[in-house]
Structure formats: C-alpha cells, structure tokens
Amino acid sequence: MVTLPIWIYLVVAGIFFSGFMAIRSAQQEKHIDESFIEKEGQIFIDRMNVEKERREGNSI
Numbered sequence: 001m002v003t004l005p006i007w008i009y010l011v012v013a014g015i016f017f018s019g020f021m022a023i024r025s026a027q028q029e030k031h032i033d034e035s036f037i038e039k040e041g042q043i044f045i046d047r048m049n050v051e052k053e054r055r056e057g058n059s060i
Helices: 006-059
Strands: none
Touching: none
C-alpha cells in the first residue's frame, strides 16, 4: 500500500461522510414533504366532504 499523508485519508473520509449525510438528509426531507402533502390532502378531502354534506342538506 502506498503511504500517503494522513490529511489525504481525512479528506477522502470527509467526502464519503458528506455524501452519506447528503443522501440521508434528502431521504428525511422527502419523508417530511410526503407527510405534509398527505396532511394537506386530508384537509382538502375533509373540506370537500363538509361542502358535500352542506349541499345535500340544502337540497332536501
């Protein structure tokens, strides 16, 4: 094995760690976005159901 200065090993390890953290944070952000979209969609569905019930109540 070629002997290299220790700072080169540290730089390479830092690059790998940075890549790992970037992938991890992207996955966490995707999960947060999906849960937010799901929550907003449920609010919209609830509003639509309330409006539907209101219209059915007025037509009778």
